[in-house]
Amino acid sequence: MIKVTLKDGSVKEYNKGITIKEVAESISAGLARAALAGEVDGVVRDLNYKLENDCTLNLLTFENEGGRDAYRHTTSHIMAQAVKRLYPEAKLAIGPAIENGFYYDFDIDKPFSPEDLEKIEAEMSKIIKEDHPLERFTLPRDEAIKFMEEKGEPYKVELIRDLPEGEEISFYRQGDFVDLCAGPHIPSTGKVKAFKLLSVAGAYWRGNEKNKMLQRIYGTSFPKKSELDEYLFRLEEAKKRDHRKLGRELDLFDILEEGPGFPFFMPKGMILRNVLEDFWRKEHRKRKYQEIKTPVILNEDLWHRSGHWDHYKENMYFTKIDEANYAIKPMNCPGGMLVYKRRLHSYRDLPQRLAELGLVHRHELSGALHGLMRVRCFTQDDAHIFMTPEQIKDEVLGVIDLIDDFYKVFGFKYHVELSTRPENSMGTDEQWDMATNALKEALDAKGMEYKINEGDGAFYGPKIDFHLEDSIGRTWQCGTIQLDFQMPERFDLVYIGPDGEKHRPVMIHRVVFGSIERFIAILTEHYAGAFPTWLAPVQVKILPLVDKHHDYALELQKLFEDKGLRVEVDLRNEKIGYKIREAQLEKVPYMLVIGDKETENRAVAVRSRKEGDLGPMPMEQFIDRILYEIENKII
């Protein structure tokens, strides 16, 4: 007998060799039906995995990441099987489960067309109907290689050769299809209920652009048709929120053919942008930051000194002025360095927090450009904090608090990740350890949970990244805090300590919005263009019924504008329903219908974008209401 500890802490005894599925059946028929895999001592296994020793067992359903992955991973095998049946010449690469589905990469000469996808889907349905069990088996390395060589699968052979010594080499068979795979899988193909192939795209073998481009098919699957439909609906929703579409429709910003990656901001977009920047300035002043502005073009020598030449040249633009070489800044830090260096600093002056809304240019690959999310010029809401080593922790904590305050205002949840030393970076291991530990300590002091991204840091130091989650569950990296021991060294920055000697300050680079442009894109999609009143480019739209109400409407506009509100009046000769429809589509928070009654009573008939007709109210009451909403940044 063996003892199995379940998730709820209960311990049950079973005969040695019992399968996970049998354990599930012993608990309840419902659980046995829903179970897709099991986590045994922290490792996800197939349902027919035999338990031989005492262990902890967590049964995984589609609600668990492990169960979901197994389900979709099996769907990807079904797709591969279908592709091999229809296109035997296709070579198999890899086919994992990913966040919202799965993909499989194939090496095939003729790219897949949408019609091909339909055929593949039809074949997949057949395979599901045939309900093949997935059988796992292992082979010794040389036999495994021979097996895949005979099948004519060069990518699989390469994968096997790269597996570490001693690693078990497992395969899964489902009917006429066998794939090299670590698993786990769900028991049979018939378990897959609802799936859809979504798109085809090129993808390099092993993600390396020097390798051959393969054909990747993306798809997703769910245990219920309704869940699949809901997911597809959400994809449509996301498309409707696309900031590129909304930006154009709402006249906020646009990117024109004449400037790929270089966005234009329209008057309404500038209002939004300026409101964000005003808010940013106010909050930074509160926290004792000083604002600076450094030039966009600076001498090339500076970039040699900063290390950007060696580490970032590929992404930089260069120019010549009177025979001398200059660079367009891709980052603000070297400028900040020069500002610090202008004068000698005492330890009493530190920390010194220099903030800059700095316009940077970076050369991005043409294929990487994406609306305001990925551009070639953008404004970082940057700051460089110069401090003594003792001040690191407090300063990092201060920035963490600042970022937390900002994101809350917009209604974002977020999580943090810590990135460590990458390849091709500057400095010694000791410096990196010290910097990385300082960041960890700050996070621990806050009691924040974080994920570690090994090797994902900047070339000059480790960083904490803030990933915020928008209203439809997508995450975006925005804020970052980067600790830097390198730049102060390179620029020979000093401060005079209490001992009268020169010491080396430490520096933090940090952004909150990240890029103003991208943050605006995220906000646009987050709110689906319906910005909260404090951010809305037009806050109130006055809609007079007919000509004779124009005077009062214009008087109201003047009055509201004096209160600092952003107001438009629709004086066109249109019916009220039409004016309302347009204002509603423009996502204006408040519409004021002005007719005889309002004119007589000096009142306004309020219609809220969200709640519809609120009825008439005295004009002062409306002003109080909207000012309160703006003042408190109500979402």
Add this chain to the structure above:
RNA sequence: GCCGGUGUGGCUCAGGGGUAGAGCAAUUCACUCGUAAUGAAUAGGUCGGGGGUUCGAUUCCCCCCACCGGCUCCA
């Protein structure tokens, strides 16, 4: 940059070897109207750019550009 797709009036889209159409928007006129589209009329395009094939190209072919979906990269 790479793979695939797309490019027709401000927007959304139809068409197709004989020199272009719809809806919305715009303009004008009529209507003076109470919470998501009043009606009529008018105007607007060298069909992304360049080259080629052809009697003739927006349509077929080639090159380029931009955009979209991915890969890579990243704020």
